[in-house]
Amino acid sequence: MTRLFAACALMLTAMPAMAQDYQPRETFAPLDLGQSVNRYRSADGMPGPDYWQNKADYAIRATLDTKAKVLRGSERITYTNNSPDTLRVLWLHLEQNLYKPESRGHMASGGEPRGTTSGDIIDSASITLGKGAAQAVEPLIDDTRMQIRLPAPLKPGESVSIDIAWHFTIPGKFGGRMAWGTSKGGEIYDLAQWYPRMAVYDDIRGWDALPYLAQEFYSEYGDFDYWLTVPSDMIVAGSGELMNPDEVLTGEQVRRLKQAKESDKTVMIRSPQEITDPASRPKRGGTLTWHFRMKDTRDVAWTASNQFAWDAARINLPGGKSALAQSVYPAESAGEDRWGRSTEYVKDTVERFSAKWFPYPWPNAINVAGPATGMEYPGIVFDGIDDKGKDLFWITAHEIGHSWFPMIVGFDERRHAWMDEGFNTFIDVYQSDEFNNGEYGPKRDGEYAPGGGNPVNEILPLLADPQAPPILARADTVIEKYRHPVTYFKSALGLILLREQILGPERFDAAFRRFTAAWAFKHPQPADFFRAMASDAGEDLDYWWRGWYYNNWQMDLAVTGISYVDKDPAKGALVSVTSKDKLVMPATLRVTFADGSVKNIRLPAETWICQATSAVPVGGTAKVVKAEIDPDHKLPDKDRGNNSLSG
Template identity: 65%
Template structure:
């Protein structure tokens, strides 16, 4: 046996004194039946296992795969009949290791049928109905074989196409579908038509049969469309829209035939906008619906757009559109176009006159802070669909103005990151796309024009006094509130925004600002975004990526904030001198009284006006509910306060401060 040096013996004795004092303080502390350390810090079962496809580090594994769908769509819009007729040709490539004996597609327009599951799930919430999407013909081509007619099986918003010969791993086939449907009116919600002073505006989305996703966790995932959003594979899109020649089309991607659909003056203005940081008018408000605004000579025109590596496309059309644009400056010298289209009656700066400024700044800030924008244009449309996003284009309300227009523009444009580039499954995990996007909104509002519209506010939470950690308290106290990790379709409208948007976003803010710190959070978050861009991450991938990227076991946070609806109550219950035999100092007892646990700041104040802050990690409460904190120094503190800067969602702040 080696005899320890004298210094080590002294240190051991000092530690023994402190442990003895800690034991006495714990014995004297009131019990905290609401907090169980073993439950709070138990291992967290991830929602899905790690594998060669999805690595234990939260990143795509060496065996990661996803299928691909490339589209060509030719559609005609009849504005008088409110009817869209189209033919979509899909080149579908099977990168999975499985042989596929059928294909599944999504027919979201069937949600508007009066007998749809969506209609029933919402209690008949649609204010109107349509006949849904009519499938006129389906043909298949495989290899050199000519097109063969196939009879699909349609169930609600899904269509199954049986394959006589299964699609082998690595093989591809071509599927062609002819269809038509009636565009819903204002009741459409996510896609609709509505009037303006100089003509109807059509916001056209979910407008073609779209491939369902076949993935490594479920195989085919043709979840019925119950008015949650989307889960789609990536590919390249070419699409052509034919409609009356006096109408202007704004579409996802890049316009391929400007010489056929724009005047020479409009093409020159568009070229100027591509070089300008200031907004340039393409069609001025006073030019709307005039002969000078449209090329002459025909009654109909076809607009051709192309968008690469995207999961979807959408467009808007109207004879009433004013149109402006400006250059977006992207990292490493890249650029894109910010554009807005809107009716002339809302062209003033208080309404839509600054829209392109908002789009430009949001794209630039999100690109700088998180991940570069990858598409050629980003468009905001003023129309009947209020607050809906698709790749490269968003639909906002005609009446939006001022800070509300800025906030909704930033939010909807932010969806180009989540879930358009980072391909979350919105139908099952709406909290990921909505919460992640609401999270990045917070910093965009702070950054825009020196905080002109900061802080980001959600009106239904403003009653909490302006502090988000207070505004979340009623939700955490609500025994009926679902946890974040709920199937999206089961969350009622009462809780949809509070849980999927606000609580999810606040969870990321707390993880960044209070748990990991911006430096570690940002590095791990950017790594996650870059690794999963144009891929399909799941909740477990995010959890693992943040743990791996930060070097932390965050089981207690995933369980407390995401898997349960737990509350937090930290308290200071004692201030006592440390034992005389040990080093000079004070023991401050802090107690966790509720199931949620978080790191916190303990602040001691002294009679001379000075103060001392002690940062307490979550592990302060890993073995016990009440923990004595040793604070060195002979001077007696006059008070001790936990979370003095009011940064945590502590529902009972009356016990946070203790005065001697």
């Protein structure tokens, strides 16, 4: 989830850095990743031969009460224990309890005033084990978590059915990631975190039931069927595939929807001019029930409004497959400089990411203009009614990009927000470069560095700030001042530097694709990613993980001397390069000779593995006029004043 956040990085005040003595044994020491290698998680960062994952399938029925602003629902969760462990309790998330005045999330934000609700109200709960009868249970509710104590142990390979009835008051715009609000013509409801859902039980921590403090999610995969009963004048867009279009759309809308599935051009399903036309709905008065289905997903979300225009176009996927890009938005958002291009942005982003990283697996990708702006869910994202131009493109590409990280690759956002936000920001940097021949690029200048700056310069104040947390800090501990600069900016820049300066695109891309495919619909940890990239690329990257991710180290490479073999330029020159701070990277040394020739020498990180200063033989038969390290300013070097030396 993001807006243009570079300003956060830009505003960080640079602090004077203390001089550091470079210690090669500290920078290049073997790194303990803190996660054992076993048959669940392999040494090469891939899922092991005995990797397991539990499964949660949902059948949910919900009714939207627009007068009371209440959502009422019931669900059956079929939970399968694929672990080698016998489970005696189940943990579920009740994320609506975030809005209760006494919630941990409320206190974690410093008690900052905001709107409140009564949270999730559990009307009933029961358990069915095997072929037995349903047994009523009394859940233990603690903040945003709910524990159900099983009447009998759930053994490996067994399943249990959990039936829950619930309701909650839908928060207004203070809801943030989910809310109801108004467009000029009427109300829009963006519904997410809307049903009790299973916590993850994994091989790292067992039940991982961290409370919801507003740091996003860690969810189990499964299949969803859900039915939404809403006033008949509403259009509903939801994660997955609409299963009953003939029941909830007009005949003309069904025809247009079929046309869109075959069209690379955007097709209007319900135009802005038709919003106020009663004929654009198949029924007057009462309610309609919309049925959606989505497989292999960790969540579903939806939106509903009687104010939506709706358009769509085909997404072309690898292997001749296709999906449907869609946008729903109120009349004031329409226009070619506004949401009229939203579906074009969605289509292009999904097609490029599918071709470059991993094929999009779901039937629809939907962009919503509503009150819950800048938030992502599987197959559907919520953006702003007023978004337009490059801002709409950037936020659309970013939020749809989350379909890959963490919706396909199931990162633990509650602990490691840098993985989903940083990885996704990394891939959408290249989307901005490529879309429509760079119409909205480069994002590095637009988002990382307002005013056309260089991103490796923009990161310098953050690296110099002794209070800045490392990337690997737990997500909940990162205060707002640092959330975007560290979680998005530094994390994404770390991948860009790894790709473009350390490994090169050929090695990086192959390793990154392999990691993505191997962990699709699974739960990788940071150590899995670090091992996967190093193993596949054939590179010891401990120095990089330690300096950029585990610490907030700075870099200061310098040219400190020019000499000649036997003091004779005709016999070749030596250029001394020095690391004056803890962070090192491969670097380019550019040498200009008196005869006009120029030589670029690529220095590996191991240039500084034994000592702070190395004398680099650069050859030549003439005097060196100038030697400069990192001449193209590709590296985050804090002091460029010592990067060059004249002979």
